[in-house]
Amino acid sequence: MGKSIRVLIIEDSESEAFLAVRMLAQGGYDPIYERVDSLEDMKEALQRDVWDLILSDYSMPGFSGVAALTLVKEMGLDIPFILVSGKIGEETAIEVMKAGAHDCVMKYNLKRLIPAVDRELKEAVVRQERTQVEEALKQAHSSLEKLVMERTSELSTRNEQLNEVIEKYSQTEKSLKASEERYRSLVENIGIGISLISPEMEILTLNNQMKKWYPDIDSTKRPICYRVFNNPPRETVCSYCPTHKTLQNGQVYESVTETSAGDEIKNYRIISSPVKDMEGNVIAAIEMVEDITSSKKMQEALQESEIKYRTIFETTAASTIIVEEDTTISMVNTEFERQSGYSKEEVQGKKSWTEFVAKHDLERMKRYHNLRMTDPDAAPRNYEFQFQDKGGRIRDAFLTIAMLPGTTKTVISLLDITKRKSVEEALRESEQRLSDIIDFLPDATFAVDPNGKVIAWNRAIEDMTGVKAPDMMGKGDYEYALPFYGMRRPIMIDLVFISDKDIEKKYLFIKKEGNVLLSEAEVPLKGQRRVLWGKAGPLYDSKGNVVGAIESIRDITNRKRAEEALKKRERDLKAKSNNLEELNAALKILLRQREADKDELEEKVLANFKQLAMPYIEKLKKSRLKNKEAAYVTILESNLINIISPFSNKLSSQYLNFTPKEIQIANLIKEGKTSKEIAELLNVSPGTVEFHRENIRKKLNLKNKKDNLRSYLLTLS
Incomplete structure (x- = not known):
C-alpha cells in the first residue's frame, strides 16, 4: 500500500x-479522490471533506482552474493547488502562479506531477507547522496578558496581593527541506550560498552570497575548501562534511x-548533491549553504524563555496547580x-x-468544575472554600481559576486567607465609619477627617x-505625606476636599x-523610586454628610x-x-529557478533524442524486416516524430476531450x-476503429461533412 492521500480533481x-x-498511484500514493466539474460541486466537496x-x-465548459483557485482562496483554505493542463501558455502559467497556484503541470508531461505533489x-x-507555532505564541501571549489584568483587578478588593500566575509554553520548530535533485550549475544571487567542489575538495566556483561570507577566497586558484572555509584553517576534511560523502x-x-570564524562559531546548514557526466560518474558536488x-x-533564546516562565511558576508566592479535565492534578x-x-x-x-477540599464545599466545587468544562464563562472565576492539607487541618483559601487557552486544562491559584478571614470578622464588629475602609483592603489604605488628621492607617500601608x-x-499637618515624599505637602486625599491644579500637576x-x-x-x-496607583x-x-x-x-511598579x-x-x-517571511521568499525564488533549469534540461533531452535515437530507426528501416515488423518500425518512427513535432501537441491542446486511444488512431489515419x-x-476489431473514427470526426466538427479525415489531420501537422 502507498501513502494515503485525499485528492479533489477539478476535471470534466x-x-x-x-x-x-494512475500517475499518483505509480508515484507511491494510495489516492482517494473525487472528480467535480462545476463551482457548486467543488464548493460542496470542500465543505464536506478535508483534502x-x-x-x-x-x-472546462462552464468552469475554469482560475475560478477553482479563487474559491479555495475565498474559503481561506491552505491546500496544495496544482494546475494540470494541456494548453496553458507560459505567460498564463505565470499569472496563475502569482494568483496562488502552487505549480503548473502539462498533461503531456505528467511525469512532473509526482515531484510537484x-x-x-x-x-x-x-x-x-509554522502557523501552529505562531498561533501557539499568540495564544500564550494572550493568556499571559489576560492573567495580568485579572490579578490587577482582584487586588482592589482583597487585603493581600495575589501573585500573577504565568505559564507559557513556547515551542518552535523550524523545518527546511532539502531538494531531491540538485542543480547542474551554480545559481547566482538567490539568497543562499552555493559552491561547486571538485572530487579533490577544490573550490571551483562561488556564488555572490558565498563571496560575501568569504571575500578573501579566489576560486580561480582552486583552493582546498576545508582550509579556506575555516579560521584557523583545517588540514583534514571536516568530520561533518556532507560534500565529501557525496563525492564518494x-x-x-x-x-x-x-565553523570557526575567528572568535566566534558560525552555524551553517549544508546540502550537497552530485554533478554527474553522461556516463553517470560524479565529477563534482554542489554545496547549498x-x-x-x-x-x-x-531557538536557544526561546528555550531560555520557557525556563524563565517555569521558574516564575515555581517561585510565585501563591500555591498554583494545573488540573486535567478528569480533576487529576x-x-x-x-x-x-x-x-x-x-x-x-x-x-x-x-x-x-x-482530595484537598473540605466535605461541605466538595459538591459545590464539583458543580463549578462540570459547568466550566461545558461553558467556561458560566462558572465563577474567584471564590472562597476550605482547604484540607495532608494532616487534615482545615484552612480558609481564596481560589482564582482560569482555562488554559486551547485545552481542557485549568490553572488554579490558591491564597491562604485564614488570617484575613479572622481580621474581616473582627472588622465587621468595628465602628460603621471604618466599614468603608474594609472595601479597600488589601491595598495600603488610610483615612483623614475634614481637618486632615489621620483616623485610619491600615496594615498594608504600615x-x-x-x-x-x-x-x-x-x-495632621500633612504628616501622612512624609513617608512618600519626605516633606509635608498636599496629596491626592486632600483633593477630595478642594480642587488644586498645582497639586494635580505633580501626578503622572x-x-x-x-466623587x-x-x-x-x-x-x-x-529609598527606591516606585510607581504608585491611588484611589481616593x-x-x-x-x-450623607462628608465626615472625612x-x-x-x-x-x-x-x-x-x-x-x-510584554x-x-x-x-x-x-x-x-x-x-521567517524573508526566508520563505528566498525559497520560492530558488524553486522557480529550479523549474527553469528543468525546462532547459527537457529541451536538451529532445535535442539528444534526435541525434541519438533517430539514426538507429533509419538503420532498422534499411535492414531486412518482415512486412509486419517494417510496419511496426514505420509506426514507431511516426509516433516518435510526433512526440517532437507540433501535431500531437497541437491536437491535444486544441481538442482536450480526445482520449489517448483517439489520438493514437488519429496518428495512424494521418x-x-x-x-x-x-x-x-x-x-482491436475494425468496428472499434470505425467507432473511434466517428468520434474523431464529431470532435473535429467534421460530422455530416464531405471533408476527408486524413487530409484534415494533415493540415494540423
Whole structure:
C-alpha cells in the first residue's frame, strides 16, 4: 500500500482524471479522490471533506482552474493547488502562479506531477507547522496578558496581593527541506550560498552570497575548501562534511556545521548533491549553504524563555496547580507543596484536587468544575472554600481559576486567607465609619477627617511605608505625606476636599469618576523610586454628610515593568516573524529557478533524442524486416516524430476531450493506414476503429461533412 492521500480533481473528463490518479498511484500514493466539474460541486466537496491535494484543469465548459483557485482562496483554505493542463501558455502559467497556484503541470508531461505533489505536500506541512507555532505564541501571549489584568483587578478588593500566575509554553520548530535533485550549475544571487567542489575538495566556483561570507577566497586558484572555509584553517576534511560523502557515492547529504570564524562559531546548514557526466560518474558536488546562526540562537533564546516562565511558576508566592479535565492534578509548584504538606511526586498525576477540599464545599466545587468544562464563562472565576492539607487541618483559601487557552486544562491559584478571614470578622464588629475602609483592603489604605488628621492607617500601608499606625494616628499637618515624599505637602486625599491644579500637576495622571479620584505617581518610597496607583473618595455619615476622606494606594511598579516586558516581547516576535517571511521568499525564488533549469534540461533531452535515437530507426528501416515488423518500425518512427513535432501537441491542446486511444488512431489515419490495418496493428476489431473514427470526426466538427479525415489531420501537422 502507498501513502494515503485525499485528492479533489477539478476535471470534466473522467479519462483525464483517471490518468492523473494512475500517475499518483505509480508515484507511491494510495489516492482517494473525487472528480467535480462545476463551482457548486467543488464548493460542496470542500465543505464536506478535508483534502490533502487539489488537481485542476485550466479550462472546462462552464468552469475554469482560475475560478477553482479563487474559491479555495475565498474559503481561506491552505491546500496544495496544482494546475494540470494541456494548453496553458507560459505567460498564463505565470499569472496563475502569482494568483496562488502552487505549480503548473502539462498533461503531456505528467511525469512532473509526482515531484510537484511530493514537494507541495511537504511545503504544506511546513506552512502548517509554522502557523501552529505562531498561533501557539499568540495564544500564550494572550493568556499571559489576560492573567495580568485579572490579578490587577482582584487586588482592589482583597487585603493581600495575589501573585500573577504565568505559564507559557513556547515551542518552535523550524523545518527546511532539502531538494531531491540538485542543480547542474551554480545559481547566482538567490539568497543562499552555493559552491561547486571538485572530487579533490577544490573550490571551483562561488556564488555572490558565498563571496560575501568569504571575500578573501579566489576560486580561480582552486583552493582546498576545508582550509579556506575555516579560521584557523583545517588540514583534514571536516568530520561533518556532507560534500565529501557525496563525492564518494553520488548521494545527497545534509548536515549542520560549527565553523570557526575567528572568535566566534558560525552555524551553517549544508546540502550537497552530485554533478554527474553522461556516463553517470560524479565529477563534482554542489554545496547549498544557509547561515542559520541567528535562527539557532533564536531557538536557544526561546528555550531560555520557557525556563524563565517555569521558574516564575515555581517561585510565585501563591500555591498554583494545573488540573486535567478528569480533576487529576498534573503540575504543582513549590508553594503548593508547602501549603498541602505533600511532595510533587505524591501529587502530580496521582491525586485529584477534590482530595484537598473540605466535605461541605466538595459538591459545590464539583458543580463549578462540570459547568466550566461545558461553558467556561458560566462558572465563577474567584471564590472562597476550605482547604484540607495532608494532616487534615482545615484552612480558609481564596481560589482564582482560569482555562488554559486551547485545552481542557485549568490553572488554579490558591491564597491562604485564614488570617484575613479572622481580621474581616473582627472588622465587621468595628465602628460603621471604618466599614468603608474594609472595601479597600488589601491595598495600603488610610483615612483623614475634614481637618486632615489621620483616623485610619491600615496594615498594608504600615508594610508599604514602614510607619506603624500608633505613630500616625491623630496626626495632621500633612504628616501622612512624609513617608512618600519626605516633606509635608498636599496629596491626592486632600483633593477630595478642594480642587488644586498645582497639586494635580505633580501626578503622572489624575482623573475623577464621580466623587472618586484615580491617580498614578512616582515617589521615593523607602529609598527606591516606585510607581504608585491611588484611589481616593469621601467618607459619609449615616445622614450623607462628608465626615472625612479615604485613600487606597497600590504599588504597581512590577506591573509597569511587566507591561514594558510584554511590549518588548511583542516587538521581538514581530521581528522573528519578518525573518521567517524573508526566508520563505528566498525559497520560492530558488524553486522557480529550479523549474527553469528543468525546462532547459527537457529541451536538451529532445535535442539528444534526435541525434541519438533517430539514426538507429533509419538503420532498422534499411535492414531486412518482415512486412509486419517494417510496419511496426514505420509506426514507431511516426509516433516518435510526433512526440517532437507540433501535431500531437497541437491536437491535444486544441481538442482536450480526445482520449489517448483517439489520438493514437488519429496518428495512424494521418499516416494513411486503413481501418483494417489499424485494427491489426492495435489488436482491436475494425468496428472499434470505425467507432473511434466517428468520434474523431464529431470532435473535429467534421460530422455530416464531405471533408476527408486524413487530409484534415494533415493540415494540423
